[in-house]
Amino acid sequence: MPTREQAKQARRDAIITAAVRLMRARGDAGFSMRALAEAAGVSIATPYNLFGSKQAIMLAVLDAGMARYEDHLDRLEADALDIFFEAVSLAVELYGEAPKFHKAVLFAAYGDGGRDHRAVFGDPRFLFWKGRVDQARDAGLLESEIEANALALALSQQFFICILEWAYGQIGLDELESRVHYSFALLLKGAATAAGAERIAPRIRPLQQQLTRFWADAPLPLTADKSA
Amino acid sequence: MPTREQAKQARRDAIITAAVRLMRARGDAGFSMRALAEAAGVSIATPYNLFGSKQAIMLAVLDAGMARYEDHLDRLEADALDIFFEAVSLAVELYGEAPKFHKAVLFAAYGDGGRDHRAVFGDPRFLFWKGRVDQARDAGLLESEIEANALALALSQQFFICILEWAYGQIGLDELESRVHYSFALLLKGAATAAGAERIAPRIRPLQQQLTRFWADAPLPLTADKSA
DNA sequence: GCTAAAGCTATAACGCGTTATAATCCAAAT
DNA sequence: ATTTGGATTATAACGCGTTATAGCTTTAGC
Known part of the structure; x- marks a missing residue:
């Protein structure tokens, strides 16, 4: 039973991990916020909730x-x-x-x-x-x-x-x-x-x-x- | 009766002039290709025909x-x-x-x-x-x-x-x-x-x-x- | 265990740069 | 004068980053 903050941190990590994976795989091209959200298994809105912008994620x-x-x-x-x-x-x-x-x-x-x-x-x-x-x-x-x-x-x-x-x-x-x-x-x-x-x-x-x-x-x- | 090349050059000049005017007036914000096209009195497609990209215009x-x-x-x-x-x-x-x-x-x-x-x-x-x-x-x-x-x-x-x-x-x-x-x-x-x-x-x-x-x-x- | 609220989800939407597609116009060649 | 063809037009569309809205899940406090 993860606490709220833990779950949030897990999502944060999942997003960063997925971002690294996508970057290593396809480089800059094909890396969009929608692709990132899908790869991280979250909604497109979540990265914005947790990080604020694409640049912040980078x-x-x-x-x-x-x-x-x-x-x-x-x-x-x-x-x-x-x-x-x-x-x-x-x-x-x-x-x-x-x-x-x-x-x-x-x-x-x-x-x-x-x-x-x-x-x-x-x-x-x-x-x-x-x-x-x-x-x-x-x-x-x-x-x-x-x-x-x-x-x-x-x-x-x-x-x-x-x-x-x-x-x-x-x-x-x-x-x-x-x-x-x-x-x-x-x-x-x-x-x-x-x-x-x-x-x-x-x-x-x-x-x-x-x-x-x-x-x-x-x-x-x-x-x-x-x-x- | 302007020749074909003259008309093209006139359009080119109009676009650059309009770009300068828009930039001086409102700066970066509010300067979009659509706004530029309108200010220059041309279609949105024309700047792309004549210059190729927004960056080229800049x-x-x-x-x-x-x-x-x-x-x-x-x-x-x-x-x-x-x-x-x-x-x-x-x-x-x-x-x-x-x-x-x-x-x-x-x-x-x-x-x-x-x-x-x-x-x-x-x-x-x-x-x-x-x-x-x-x-x-x-x-x-x-x-x-x-x-x-x-x-x-x-x-x-x-x-x-x-x-x-x-x-x-x-x-x-x-x-x-x-x-x-x-x-x-x-x-x-x-x-x-x-x-x-x-x-x-x-x-x-x-x-x-x-x-x-x-x-x-x-x-x-x-x-x-x-x-x- | 129940209630309230925090936060995520799905989804639509906005404006952006850019591209594609047809229709149209008009200088240029005949 | 007529035809031809390249360029401009209007318009729709694509994917992008980003934001807003509404509903739902799930955790925290009682």
């Missing part, structure tokens, strides 16, 4: 998956500077395990009139980056005058928009990694002490070479034929 | 407005480094003249499942930044090893995502300007020669102070109460 799915990333992150041991780049590589690796799924969720959570994109990458990721910035500054690798919030925000944003480009199918995972690494290298070097800059500088040239290689096939300005 | 509106920005940009005379920051300020100024309109257009062009956001800020802006990077490098202010495409792309992206945050109503125009300036300062300093870095460094602290002031009211992590 955010919940994203949160569930994000917990795993945080676990891996905690286990990550690296130098105060290398950690920035390894954290990116870790995320890329996890995305690569289920790319279709992550693309679909990101797209649904953000793309569909999603005005809450800060909620997706706002809190949890931002705080991580901020912590690392503080650490690197304490290690004397970043200028002491650097404001952790400001730098962490720039890093988050750069990460976020590259992920978006990947979710929209405009770049591959490998280019995503190189791009974020490159932007991170420049941002961090711009905020670094002489000692820090010396450590970051060697990263720049190889990253540029990788990027140039990507763009050899698909040239950068990418569409000069719009001109509508 | 891009056309955006392009029309962008020409003005390009004009101003060409007239901009500044140092090889200062030009980056002045170009940003110029865009902010133009946005400020008709913020509701620009927000609505950006939102419609990008937000509604807009997978073509590279088209919005891809070509025209990207090429501008690339040109300035080349110039600054030739002036000995950026490292000669810096690849113009890679840096210009990072700059474009950073600009773009801040504009998006503004369009989504999450930050004001003044914070937009400070944020982009700050990111630009770090990115450019990271790519700069010693001489260039010396010129950029003084910008950083004041920008941080401005940003900190913005965040004094609305704290950065911004929503710890989601936890759905």
